[in-house]
Amino acid sequence: MIEDVKQLMKRHYLKYASYVILERAVPRIEDGLKPVQRRILHTLMTMHDGKLHKVANVVGQTMAYHPHGDAAIYEALVNLSNKGYLLDQQGNFGNIFTGDAAAAARYIETRLAPLAVETLFNPDLTTTVASYDSRHQEPVALPSKIPLLLMQGAEGIAVGMTTQILPHNFVELLQAQIAHLEGRPFQLLPDFPTGGVMDASNYDKGKGKVRLRVGLEVKDPKTIVISDICYGTTTESLIRSIDEAAKKGKIKLEAINDYTAEKVEIELKLPRGHYADDVLEALYHFTECEVTLHPQMLLIKEALPCEMNVNEILEFNTQQLQQYLKKELEIERDHIIEKIFQKTLEQIFIEERLYKHIEEKATLEAIHEALEKALKPFHHLLSRTPEHEDREKLLSIPIRRISRYDSAQTQDDIKALQKQLAKVQKYLKDVVRYSIDYLQGLITKYGDNYPRRTKIQSLEVIDKKAVEKQAVKVHFDPETGFVGTKVTSGQLIECTNFDKILCIFKDGTYQVINLPEKQYLHQDGRQAVYIGVADKQTVFNVLYREPKSRFGFAKRFIVSQFMLDKIYNYLEEGIELLHFTTDSDAPLDILFVPIVRQKVGQVTFKFSSVLVKGVTAKGIRIANRQVKKVIIPK
DSSP states (O other): OHHHHHHHHHHHHHHHHHHHIIIIISOBTTTOOOHHHHHHHHHHHHHOSSSOEEHHHHHHHHTTTOTTOHHHHHHHHHHHHHTSSSEEEESOOOOTTTOOOOOOTTTOEEEEOHHHHHHSOOGGGOOEEEOTTSSSEEESSOOOSSOHHHHHOEEEEOSSOEEEEOOBOHHHHHHHHHHHHTTOOOOOOBOOTTOOEEEOTTOGGGTSOEEEEOEEEEEETTEEEEEEOOTTOOHHHHHHHHHHHHHTTSSOOSEEEEOOSSSOOEEEEOOTTOOHHHHHHHHHHHSTTEEEEOOBOEEEETTEEEEOOHHHHHHHHHHHHHHHHHHHHHHHHHHHHHHHHHHHHHHHHHHTTGGGGGTTOOSHHHHHHHHHHHHGGGGGGSSSOOOHHHHHHHHTOOHHHHHTOOHHHHHHHHHHHHHHHHHHHHHHHTHHHHHHHHHHHHHHHHGGGOOOOSEEOOOOOOOHHHHHTOEEEEEEETTTTEEETTOOSSEEEEEETTOOEEEEETTSEEEEEOOOSSEEOOGGGOOEEEEEEOOSOOEEEEEEEOTTTOEEEEEEEEOOOOOTTOEEESSOTTOEEEEEESOTTSOEEEEEOOOTTOSOOEEEEOGGGSOEEOTTSOOEEEEEEEEEEEEOOO
16 A cells, blocks of 8 residues: 555656646747746737737636636736737836836736737647636647747746746847858847846856846946846845945945836945945945856757757747748638639639529529539639539629629739739748748837847956955054944954954953944943954963952963854853963963962963863963962063
8 A cells, every 4th residue: 555655646746747847837949938928828819909908807818728826827927028028018017127016907907019919829820729627729839930938038947947048139039040041150148128237158058157247337436326237136136235245344335325217226325435446346246236147948849848058949949930931821822822713713603604504403403513514614724623612602692793793803803813822932932031031020120129238248257355355444442442444543453355353352251243334342331352353263362360269260262153243251250351362472470469488479371381272161270379460571
């Protein structure tokens, strides 16, 4: 029974995994769409009348095809609309820059964009299957004539696999298709709706990575204005990352102002003593002003998940385009031939007065036999042999139409159809040229709507170590008790952006903090005896006296583990600190409390004779004598 349950769970899990991969998370190569997106577009096409539709209505009708609820449909529709190619919008569909959500489905409207109507639908080319409840027919894949997968990009997480295909520029994709048809080499690089600056030198046809930076302008030495953000981020997440970097002391800012509306505009104000050119590298290194994207080119091809590079996907879409256009031409050719046949047949029937042969026939069967016999001498003028349905059409011609028949007009119509036929047959002889003309027509018609937004340039690799080791001046003023980068007097502490400040106090406590701008340390009467970099290497030497026995103890320790801002103890509460130093070789004169018959009242002590132990370890006793005071020799 246990083995049966294992096999049952295995089968069910495999079915679930296959379903998630094939029917939810990963797009098909043919049309670049996930099932929910395809169902939304199919629904919109069935509703299409040129007018806008309430999104709530579209979601409701799409539920006839999609078995996963209205929330998933609504989110997919908003996401599809914000990609900017296939749907027209009216109302608040959210903001891709700020991350603001769209309005409720009952308040916003949408319809198919002209590009979608022109390039995605043709019932004659669409294979359909029954919907989940078998009440409707839905497309397996839309007959897309544009490389939609590369245009829009795709993201999805399935069972054991993930996909992230970056978006590319509409015009550049079509130009690359033309280059492929003409046998010329081509290169494709991503183009993001959020703009920014991209280094795609390691893109490797979608198998590598790209580095993205925000688009910014140094308005003046103290002001930086960000006008583009990185793909996958929002102004909110960007500002949060900048604010966190500032709190950690990685960058210095006076203010962050967000003026984003239709366009991104984030203003960074720098404090006194800091300038834009000095801050840029830290912004790129410590914040979302620079991100690295790693594409994962996973898609569904021939009902199986597979990985392809960008060029292979484009070549597949281009081959598919030729097949669709050829099939449409063949359908149009057959349709024109049929129209010529019908007009020629009608012309023969009327001009040769073949209706005279059926005037005395009593039965329908006899009428058909007579008409079939009368048409036989004219078969050589027709593209095919007339059938029963063709004869029925002839018999249904009204007498008024026969009496007013215009033979010259019919002949002109036939000649016009023959010209159309010749044109179509010419295209069929050179489908490649026809495909190129079709793509150039799309570029002319829609190209101006889709300019490149992301600038391409080589970005210098930031020396992270150099940024991390960038010198920062921190001062500690013992008189006022303030420490920080904005403190200008007192002890100078040379540190870097990545360093933390270790504060050791006379009351036997210590604390590690981030580089502050200005922080007060002498709270609750505490007095700092050491302020320096928490390097986890410095050895601290402590001489202290117990209050009861008044014996002196020495200990050495390293602060190697800590949590930021947490207060730790290196001495027990109530212990009196006599001396604190980082110099283990400096001699100390220790004076003992005088006693009767005292021979030695003073000894010289060096910390180097004491072993380094943990912070909380107890020190070693210097002597069995009460310590009076410690003198530092001159």
